[in-house]
Amino acid sequence: METVEKLTKTLRNHGMKITPQRLMIFKILENNTSHPSAEQVFKRVKKIYPTVSFTTIYKTLETLRDLGEVQELIIDEDRKHYDPNTDTHHHVICSNCKKILDVFEDFSQHVKLPDTLKKDYTVSGFQISFHGICKDCN
Amino acid sequence: METVEKLTKTLRNHGMKITPQRLMIFKILENNTSHPSAEQVFKRVKKIYPTVSFTTIYKTLETLRDLGEVQELIIDEDRKHYDPNTDTHHHVICSNCKKILDVFEDFSQHVKLPDTLKKDYTVSGFQISFHGICKDCN
DNA sequence: CATTATCTAACAATCATTATTATTTAAATT
DNA sequence: AATTTAAATAATAATGATTGTTAGATAATG
The missing domain is CATH 3.30.1490 (Dna Ligase; domain 1)
Incomplete structure (x- = not known):
């Protein structure tokens, strides 16, 4: 299970910046077994950062997927879901x-x-x- | 594997009409192991019926799925694929x-x-x- | 603290799919 | 064979998830 610390380290190692928005997303994903959709992540981040953009969520999830830190689940015909458990x-x-x-x-x-x-x-x-x-x- | 005859019979049994467009779709699906997307079916039907609408393809595939005559594959992250083999x-x-x-x-x-x-x-x-x-x- | 490359937010665009509706047609009935 | 009618088609618009663009903001580094 990916922790905030591990995700932070991985992004730093790839020359990427750690923003409050990203930290919030990391926190939401840590120990998360609910397989949220991008929208569900968005809604939770929005409670803390009301001005956050949907694009930021998508881009961050895409980044994490490309780094192999989250699994993109193609199982719901309507939308993608994200799983921080990469085992x-x-x-x-x-x-x-x-x-x-x-x-x-x-x-x-x-x-x-x-x-x-x-x-x-x-x-x-x-x-x-x-x-x-x-x-x-x- | 669903044949044109079986699909025709099934639709008739459900009070549905057999149109030339539908027959064409049945023909394309029969013995088809290429797992086509709706668009791939559309393109093939279009060669015979240039005025066919995308909606017709979607509706017919939806009908066949609802009747259990084709399997909708959620495996490609970009689009749905259709499999006439329901085994x-x-x-x-x-x-x-x-x-x-x-x-x-x-x-x-x-x-x-x-x-x-x-x-x-x-x-x-x-x-x-x-x-x-x-x-x-x- | 100044620099710079990256990120964010806002917005537009895209693409697959679904909804709407007027017209056409399969097929049952006369 | 003509009539009827419920259902299908085609055209079109709408939807909803996701991606692309860009100007301004900001994290990280020296």
Whole structure:
């Protein structure tokens, strides 16, 4: 799990500046297991910095993604979600409310690309998305 | 794999009309393993029906998805893709060119939602997305 | 504290997708 | 075969998430 300190250090190491807005975003992401969308991050930052721009949120999340510090989740058909936990893990999403929970189980021993496709793709990893209905929605 | 005949029958059974545009879309989807986006379907239909509207493509794909006749793939961050193969299977996508191939292997014996989450979600299925670089891109 | 490269905020633009609506048409009925 | 009608099409506008642009602001360094 990425901490404010680690994110700060990583950005500094890449010649990037640590602004109050960015620090706020780091704080929101630290220990965050809610898989927020850009808008959800925006709304929370806005409470502290009412003048913050949506662009700043998008740009910072893009930066963190490019640095490998957050995972961009393509699982909700409507919008991207962000996960500060970059360790390999999986997700379950509610088809109704789109709530996402983590699935920490190592399937790597059993889930492998079939040999017939190994010559066509150099695989860097895999993502399992469980789909269902959460208990709040049924 | 859904055939033109099956799709025609299904729509008829639901009181829907079989138009030339729809038949063309059915034909394009039949035996199609290229996981086209709506735009790719649109372009192919347009060659035969130059006046076809993008809306028609979207509406028809939505209809087919709602009837369970095509699978909507949320795997490419930029756009949705459509798969007429509704049997359970998985995919590998090239992070560079976004080419998607099918992965026909049954992982269901090993991939299950952990017991700790079973009380929170009623799971209907899962989707595995392998990520990598295809041989054309490296 | 002065410099400078980067970042922010505001705004416009883009792109995929969806909504609206008047017109057309498939197909059931006469 | 003509009529009817519910549904589909095409054209268009609208939406909503995301990205691009740019002028001014600011973090970080010496």
